[in-house]
Amino acid sequence: MPEKDSIIIRGLKQNNLKNVSLDIPKGKIVVFTGVSGSGKSSIVFDTIAAESQRQMNETYTAFMRGRLPKFEKPRVERIDNLSASVIVDQSRLGGNARSTVGTISDMYAALRLLYARIGTPYAGTASYFSFNDPNGMCKTCSGIGKILDLDIERAIAPDRSWNESMLGLPAFSVGNYYWKLYTGSGLFDLDKKYRDYTPEERNLLLYGSREPGGPRAHKRVEGIKTQFQRLCLMKGPEEQNDRTLRKLNQFMEQRPCPACRGRRLNEKSLACKVAGYSIDELCAMEFTQLVQVLQTIRDPRAATIVEALTASLTRMIDIGLPYLSMDRESCTLSGGEAERL
Ligand SMILES: [Zn+2]
DSSP states (O other): OOGGGEEEEEEEOSTTOOSEEEEEESSSOOOOOOSTTSSHHHHIIIIIIHHHHHHHHTTSOHHHHTTSOOOOOOSEEEEEOOOOOOOOOOOOOOOOTTOBHHHHHTHHHHHHHHHHHHOBSOOOSGGGGOTTSTTTBOTTTTTSSEEEEEOHHHHBOTTOOGGGTOBOSGGGSTTSHHHHHHHTTTOSOTTOOGGGOOHHHHHHHHHOOSSOOSTTOOOOOOOHHHHHHHHHHHSOGGGOOSHHHHHHHHTEEEEEOTTTTTOOBOHHHHHOEETTEEHHHHHHSOHHHHHHHHHTOOOGGGHHHHHHHHHHHHHHHHTTOTTOOTTSBGGGSOHHHHHHO
């Protein structure tokens, strides 16, 4: 094969590769296959793609280069005939519980506008249909649609006392921060096993006290249930490097919000209808059905919005995602679905 028709790699020692030399034909589909850890990614991503990107970035001005991702020169004796690379990876979209197919695609923004313009009874501006806005969100779940509940029985060892590290969490072990906070409150008998607690004592442990304990104690406690819930809600999973928080998360259960029943918005916003549906009902529809409902809207004030939304939805259907709905959480999309979105 003439040399220019191939990418030539000689003496590659990137990552775990031991002096690998190979020619990769250009203009053809080439598959790298092998067991995990055999070096497929080291060749494809860390060598070919990285070097191609690096060479391309060198053609930009210093100002631009400072703003582009940095690529290390791969450990290779020689690499020739590279062309510009495009990396299509299967990484997930990520995003948190506030990010849905509707919010990342901007289709939900158009839908909110539609409800603000022609929804009845009138509920307010577009912000009243956003579960990420205080105007629209359900107050109980702050617009997440779910609440975190602590399965307390799993966090407490019933046959242990405070002095025996009753709570199976690092920060609550004898002598540690929270252990000192609670045992120093004077509110608890430190040798009493949890199963021997009276209902009042259990209540105190779970939900805390507004009054200080004994005469020598001046601290009140928040209660572990309240405290855990607050701690877990405040920090996203990626921030939970703390061993106690990670452990705590195993005891947390996600349940649909009892106030909005998972619909994320407050009552007033949910009562507003277009074409006989509330906004969360349209969000729960598969794209194919949603397009059909939109076609029934005849109000001229909505014409441009309906047209734009229909165009977006038709695109989604055409690229093979007719079954998606706007309320689908973006973190649950597969790599392929995320890619197309
Ligand atoms: Zn709610």
